[in-house]
Amino acid sequence: MNSLNSSHILGISHLSPDEIEFILRTAESMREILDRPIKKVPPLRGKTVVHVFFEPSTRTRLSFELAAKRLSADTVGISASASSVEKGENLIDTARNIQAMRPDAIVMRHPFSGAPHLLARYLDTSIINAGDGMNEHPSQALLDLFTVREAKGSFKGLKVAIIGDIAHSRVAHSDIMAFTRMGAEVTVCGPATLLPPYLEDLGARVKFRLDDALDGADVVMALRIQKERQARGLLPSNREYSMTFGLNMERLSGIAPDAIIMHPGPINRGVEMAPEVADGPWSVILDQVTNGVAVRMAILSLLLA
Numbered sequence: 001m002n003s004l005n006s007s008h009i010l011g012i013s014h015l016s017p018d019e020i021e022f023i024l025r026t027a028e029s030m031r032e033i034l035d036r037p038i039k040k041v042p043p044l045r046g047k048t049v050v051h052v053f054f055e056p057s058t059r060t061r062l063s064f065e066l067a068a069k070r071l072s073a074d075t076v077g078i079s080a081s082a083s084s085v086e087k088g089e090n091l092i093d094t095a096r097n098i099q100a101m102r103p104d105a106i107v108m109r110h111p112f113s114g115a116p117h118l119l120a121r122y123l124d125t126s127i128i129n130a131g132d133g134m135n136e137h138p139s140q141a142l143l144d145l146f147t148v149r150e151a152k153g154s155f156k157g158l159k160v161a162i163i164g165d166i167a168h169s170r171v172a173h174s175d176i177m178a179f180t181r182m183g184a185e186v187t188v189c190g191p192a193t194l195l196p197p198y199l200e201d202l203g204a205r206v207k208f209r210l211d212d213a214l215d216g217a218d219v220v221m222a223l224r225i226q227k228e229r230q231a232r233g234l235l236p237s238n239r240e241y242s243m244t245f246g247l248n249m250e251r252l253s254g255i256a257p258d259a260i261i262m263h264p265g266p267i268n269r270g271v272e273m274a275p276e277v278a279d280g281p282w283s284v285i286l287d288q289v290t291n292g293v294a295v296r297m298a299i300l301s302l303l304l305a
């Protein structure tokens with residue numbers, strides 16, 4: 001394989017295992033660049049990447065911007081609060097006006113599921129989904145795959161446990177598809193109110209008790225409780241959630257000795273994960289962030305170079 005089938009990255013659901021493998025292998029060569037004293041290479045010189053973020057972001061936005069700059073592309077960005085969306089301009093008009101300035105790619109985060117897919121239908125520019133509502137976060141799933149393979153060597157037969165607010169998590173949806181597609185076994189666990197009925201159709205096993213989900217796990221990923229997307233009444237309190245599903249040293253006694261702990265960020269310390277777990281020897285959470293730059297360099301270079 002020497003190219004992707006689409007000029008967009010909209011979701012893991014659109015990527016074949018061969019395409020995922022191609023992106024991961026490209027990211028391996030990008031990762032090496034990040035350890036050089038001069039972290040800049042020329043393949044995207046003359047290209048322009050626009051970042052349009054209609055929801056807050058630290059990791060995704062900065063790492064896409066850094067990825068573009070490491071590849072010598074020009075970057076500009078705008079957030080909803082600083083754009084003419086505040087004056088009533090709709091999404092398609094906003095996107096058409098951005099396209100009129102001739103960027104080569106638009107990286108977009110939006111609170112509505114399907115917003116990047118809509119742009120891809122209307123525009124000629126490459127669209128990269130940086131998280132759409134509760135639907136998908138494909139670049140996060142790709143960096144999670146990269147980080148797991150870096151730590152574990154391969155995906156075949158690996159037991160991945162994803163814990164928390166699965167219903168509202170675009171990361172969970174993309175990760176379930178990504179890990180099962182690459183040969184891992186995914187188990188999800190959380191409060192029954194946050195486990196939607198379609199998870200088995202996506203390829204995940206569902207467990208309602210944390211100890212059952214953690215038993216023999218090679219990879220444990222905790223997710224943030226997404227209060228901003230939840231209807232009231234889905235959880236009694238953060239304290240009760242933490243007591244039942246929060247990861248602490250005692251609860252992790254059942255996992256494999258060489259297991260790794262992941263979290264896409266941002267972490268609510270003391271809610272989904274105790275500080276000693278987040279900062280402990282099993283944690284690869286900051287490796288996920290570093291690898292995010294390499295994976296996003298791979299995505300940009302495969303779409304634009």
Ligand code: CP
Pocket residue numbers: 056057058059060061131137140264265266
């Ligand atoms: N993981 C993730 O999407 O983090 P940000 O919201 O900070 O981009």
